[in-house]
Amino acid sequence: MNPDRPVGALFRRFRDRLAADRAAVAERADADAGDAGLTPHPPRDTAPTARRRRGGKGGGRGGEQLTVPPAEFTSYYGRPVLKPPVWRWDIAAYLFTGGLAAGSSMLAAGGQLTGRPALRRAGRVTSLAAVSASAYFLINDLGRPSRFHHMLRVAKVTSPMSVGTWILSAFGPAAGLAAIAEVAPRLPERGLLGLGRRLLPPTGHAAGLVAAVTAPALATYTGVLLADTAVPSWHEAYPELPVIFAGSALASGAGVGLLAAPPGQAGPARRMAVAGAALELWGAHRVENRLGLLSEPYADGTPGKLLSAGRALTAAGVAGALVGRRSRLLSAASGGALLAAAVCTRFGIFHGGVASARDPKYTVVPQRERADRRA
Numbered sequence: 001m002n003p004d005r006p007v008g009a010l011f012r013r014f015r016d017r018l019a020a021d022r023a024a025v026a027e028r029a030d031a032d033a034g035d036a037g038l039t040p041h042p043p044r045d046t047a048p049t050a051r052r053r054r055g056g057k058g059g060g061r062g063g064e065q066l067t068v069p070p071a072e073f074t075s076y077y078g079r080p081v082l083k084p085p086v087w088r089w090d091i092a093a094y095l096f097t098g099g100l101a102a103g104s105s106m107l108a109a110g111g112q113l114t115g116r117p118a119l120r121r122a123g124r125v126t127s128l129a130a131v132s133a134s135a136y137f138l139i140n141d142l143g144r145p146s147r148f149h150h151m152l153r154v155a156k157v158t159s160p161m162s163v164g165t166w167i168l169s170a171f172g173p174a175a176g177l178a179a180i181a182e183v184a185p186r187l188p189e190r191g192l193l194g195l196g197r198r199l200l201p202p203t204g205h206a207a208g209l210v211a212a213v214t215a216p217a218l219a220t221y222t223g224v225l226l227a228d229t230a231v232p233s234w235h236e237a238y239p240e241l242p243v244i245f246a247g248s249a250l251a252s253g254a255g256v257g258l259l260a261a262p263p264g265q266a267g268p269a270r271r272m273a274v275a276g277a278a279l280e281l282w283g284a285h286r287v288e289n290r291l292g293l294l295s296e297p298y299a300d301g302t303p304g305k306l307l308s309a310g311r312a313l314t315a316a317g318v319a320g321a322l323v324g325r326r327s328r329l330l331s332a333a334s335g336g337a338l339l340a341a342a343v344c345t346r347f348g349i350f351h352g353g354v355a356s357a358r359d360p361k362y363t364v365v366p367q368r369e370r371a372d373r374r375a
Contacts, residue, residue, distance in 0.1 A: 081364060082230055084357040087141060092350035094137035095222050096252075096343050098168075099245055101130035102219035103253020103276070105175055109212035110268040111257075112205060119268060121182050122260030123253065124208060128179035131172050138168075160225040167221055171214040178208035219249035226353060232363055233294045233356035234349075240283040240290075244345065247279025251314060252342035254321070258335030263326055270321045273338060277318045280345060281311060287349075293365055297355040298348070306348030313341035 108123025156162040181204020187197040223241030226234040257269025317337035324330025356362040
């Protein structure tokens with residue numbers, strides 16, 4: 001008797017048992033994928049759907065190259081490819097209040113240079129309130145105030161967060177000093193406070209101009225910050241986001257002027273409203289139409305509703321500002337519409353980016369398209 005037969009039979013039994021276990025595991029995986037609503041990948045032994053022969057009719061060199069059906073896109077058990085941003089609503093509020101502070105400071109500078117005290121006063125006070133709220137929302141998201149302080153230890157020009165921290169640190173004191181100067185007329189004329197009454201106005205004028213010069217950087221750096229992330233719909237919209245945020249800042253600042261100043265002094269606010277609306281509407285249109293698949297998060301669900309409302313409110317605010325040149329009530333309503341439009345735009349952009357990070361197709365499909373174009 002051949003002594004190798006028992007060993008061979010044992011090996012064949014082990015091989016058959018291993019193949020059966022692998023088939024059972026594959027069936028269970030396909031069943032789990034079907035329960036989760038996913039399309040399983042095609043098996044390795046799927047029959048080829050196309051045959052391509054190289055070398056002409058005679059076969060030539062290379063023989064046949066077999067191809068299998070292209071795999072359907074799935075994620076790993078439906079989990080996101082990217083980790084969605086951990087930012088909460090307070091970052092969206094930070095985006096709005098930062099833009100409002102920038103726009104209000106530019107409005108105040110316009111009122112200061114053209115001799116419109118109502119515009120100057122409203123812009124300075126609103127700018128200080130908005131930048132204070134913006135700093136609160138940012139520090140609240142960081143969790144500990146010391147983290148903001150730690151950002152000031154270095155200045156890294158390649159980091160939008162580092163640059164933004166320094167911009168906010170330069171803008172805040174200037175806006176605060178300009179706003180404090182508005183109380184100078186109420187101080188006594190003699191004594192130490194009388195000295196403050198004489199020194200505050202020129203100091204406030206200089207500080208107001210410093211804040212206005214810094215304001216464009218404050219209004220746009222948040223757009224650069226969002227585009228610098230890996231979130232697909234933010235990253236791909238890097239040319240438009242700073243433009244949208246600049247327009248939104250101008251429009252919100254104009255809204256403050258239309259609300260607070262009499263119609264006779266609101267001329268610079270109306271011009272700011274037109275310029276801001278043009279930038280904001282152009283950028284929003286580009287974002288919702290230029291990005292292909294990555295435009296979907298800005299058009300669907302909550303982001304789509306917010307951005308649509310922002311466009312409608314912006315158009316209504318500009319129309320009211322131009323028509324209601326002599327009506328205080330219509331000017332105030334237009335200002336409120338512009339402020340509401342800025343809120344909708346910032347929150348819509350924020351939620352659109354978060355939605356694109358949660359769905360794996362917005363990460364993988366554009367990557368495959370870029371790879372195909374390179375090939």
